[in-house]
Amino acid sequence: MQLTDSMIHWSPASRSPVVSSWVGQLIYGLHSTSFGDCLIAKTAIGICQLEFFDSLIATDAEQKLQATWPNAEIRYQPAATAAIAQQILHHEIADPELFRLHVHGTPFQQQVWRSLLQIPRGVTTTYQALAIAIGHPNAARAVGNAVGKNPIAYLIPCHRVVRQSGELGGYRWGQDRKQQLLNWETQIR
DNA sequence: ACCGATCCACAAA
DNA sequence: TTTGTGGATCGGT
The missing domain is CATH 1.10.10.10 (Winged helix-like DNA-binding domain superfamily/Winged helix DNA-binding domain)
Known part of the structure; x- marks a missing residue:
């Protein structure tokens, strides 16, 4: 399946291109996929970050998230992102509901x-x-x-x-x- | 003022 | 034909 624009919530452009003013809970997990290890983060609105990483960088994950989302309450909850990782692992996006995005940018x-x-x-x-x-x-x-x-x-x-x-x-x-x-x-x- | 996940023209081999 | 280099470009920092 293909992601469509309607599945994406475009965060209103804030003053800073890199930092989001969004306030709320942000949960993330670290998972292993067939393309390598990745960090998946989501807000109540949708997936807000998905990055591959090499082991060295993994420890910085939370710090980096906090840097981009300074007003978010960040929690490590891999169970909440596991299904997304699983579908990437199996190269299929079967459940569109899982793949709403919450994107921030200029x-x-x-x-x-x-x-x-x-x-x-x-x-x-x-x-x-x-x-x-x-x-x-x-x-x-x-x-x-x-x-x-x-x-x-x-x-x-x-x-x-x-x-x-x-x-x-x-x-x-x-x-x-x-x-x-x-x-x-x-x-x- | 400086830096790119670029591109193009043109020269030299 | 291939490879190298210098300048143009433009949004973000």
């Missing part, structure tokens, strides 16, 4: 991330094509910037954007993982 970032959702599985696009698509034909680099700040890996498929030249391009969680994700997605199933 208007430009939201615009970029929104267009990421329209890239079908198994397909790639380029930073430039994306820039053109959102009406900023010369902003390929700025788009790369925004893509790189995507807070919800995998579900907002930033790994499907590659360089115009055909090179893979960067990935916040490692080029290898980007390649793995793409390889898997292009396989028929």
